[in-house]
Amino acid sequence: MPRRAGGLFTRPFLLLTTTTIAALLAGAPTYATPARQFALGSGDYLEDASAVFRWPGSARDDAGRWWLDSGRLFSPDAWSAPDSRQDTGPATALTWTPGGPGSPWTAGVAAHMFSADADHAGLHRDGPGSSLSLLAGRRVGGVDVAATWRTTSGALLLVGEDTGETEFRHRRDDVGLGARFDLSSRAYLDVAGDMRRERDRRLARRAPNVMSGEEPLVAHAWSARARAFIAVQEHIVLTPALEIVDESIDGGLMPDTWWVSDPQAHHDNRLLRFGAALCWLPDPDRLLAVSYERLDLDRRFVLVAAPPGSAATEGDRATDSLRLAAEQRVNWWLSLRASLAWTRVTFEDGRAADPHLDVAGGAALHLGAWGLDVAAGSAPLPEPRRWLEFDPGADLVLRASLHHDF
Numbered sequence: 001m002p003r004r005a006g007g008l009f010t011r012p013f014l015l016l017t018t019t020t021i022a023a024l025l026a027g028a029p030t031y032a033t034p035a036r037q038f039a040l041g042s043g044d045y046l047e048d049a050s051a052v053f054r055w056p057g058s059a060r061d062d063a064g065r066w067w068l069d070s071g072r073l074f075s076p077d078a079w080s081a082p083d084s085r086q087d088t089g090p091a092t093a094l095t096w097t098p099g100g101p102g103s104p105w106t107a108g109v110a111a112h113m114f115s116a117d118a119d120h121a122g123l124h125r126d127g128p129g130s131s132l133s134l135l136a137g138r139r140v141g142g143v144d145v146a147a148t149w150r151t152t153s154g155a156l157l158l159v160g161e162d163t164g165e166t167e168f169r170h171r172r173d174d175v176g177l178g179a180r181f182d183l184s185s186r187a188y189l190d191v192a193g194d195m196r197r198e199r200d201r202r203l204a205r206r207a208p209n210v211m212s213g214e215e216p217l218v219a220h221a222w223s224a225r226a227r228a229f230i231a232v233q234e235h236i237v238l239t240p241a242l243e244i245v246d247e248s249i250d251g252g253l254m255p256d257t258w259w260v261s262d263p264q265a266h267h268d269n270r271l272l273r274f275g276a277a278l279c280w281l282p283d284p285d286r287l288l289a290v291s292y293e294r295l296d297l298d299r300r301f302v303l304v305a306a307p308p309g310s311a312a313t314e315g316d317r318a319t320d321s322l323r324l325a326a327e328q329r330v331n332w333w334l335s336l337r338a339s340l341a342w343t344r345v346t347f348e349d350g351r352a353a354d355p356h357l358d359v360a361g362g363a364a365l366h367l368g369a370w371g372l373d374v375a376a377g378s379a380p381l382p383e384p385r386r387w388l389e390f391d392p393g394a395d396l397v398l399r400a401s402l403h404h405d406f
Helices: 014-026 034-040 056-062
Strands: 065-069 091-096 105-112 130-140 143-160 164-184 187-207 210-213 217-233 236-250 264-280 286-303 317-331 334-347 356-367 370-377 397-405
Touching (some): 034 370, 056 105, 056 164
Antiparallel strands (some): 130 143, 143 164, 334 356, 356 370
């Protein structure tokens, strides 16, 4: 499926746009899926159809695809310590162009069995429940704009010998906006942002068949991000990216959140993420990318039991990551992928943890309009939560995605 070029691309950059940028943005040799993104560790530096709700301004370029993803399989690393509940599961998404080719409209819908899989703007481990996402976009005056809405709800019942039964009820709603601007014949800019309201309530069973309410958790968050794809040479694309996430939480935290060893009355978190990638695409069937990324977290929280007027506790940390990713089409039906990442975490007191290496790989089967992507790697938790919690892990994780283009 070729990408649209609009009026942006003219000679002498025609070859560049039909090979380099088309391959990079469309994820040649096949449109990307969650499994391909996992195998390459591409993050925001290689656009893919599975990230249209994170970058809705580019959704029109990925319209006409359905995918079904398994989630991360066979990971022994528990997402929720109290009950060792799995943090990921099946998900499906569909994007299309209402009115057919040439229509300025774009639509999309996605459903995730576990809400954490659909959370690309949160800094703490999300609550239980499934997630539904909707997208609507339109081309206006040469700019692609789109809006998203994502809702999550669910409940979790924990049973302990000492604590009895505790039920957690969770509800979260996100709204987002995105836009894509064609800057020149050699570059475009993607911007997006989200706002969130989250409310969790804990109910404890104090007597038989009686549930008493506890202090609820109320969270507000916003995020803003931008990235640009810049053709610096005929087959080389530079992709800088920047993101800010700000989160404010009031109330005692659920057991699924990070830093839960002490009850907290209020905390503020801010994440700054920036990086860049350089991608070499000699043809649509080969890809080689190297990227650098830094995450800086500033978090302050006040403990419930802290004396009045006492200073808030801080928990800052930063990560530096280098990644190398490659993809090669072997023949008409098979492509191979691999990535290697080096990451170092630095804590607020200046201590640096031992560097951690991640290795991932995968393959794609091309069957006409159908495709199957499989991947294996060693990153149990998704980023950035993995490094904010400093849970490097080394357990094997498997993933598979089935997709169909139309």
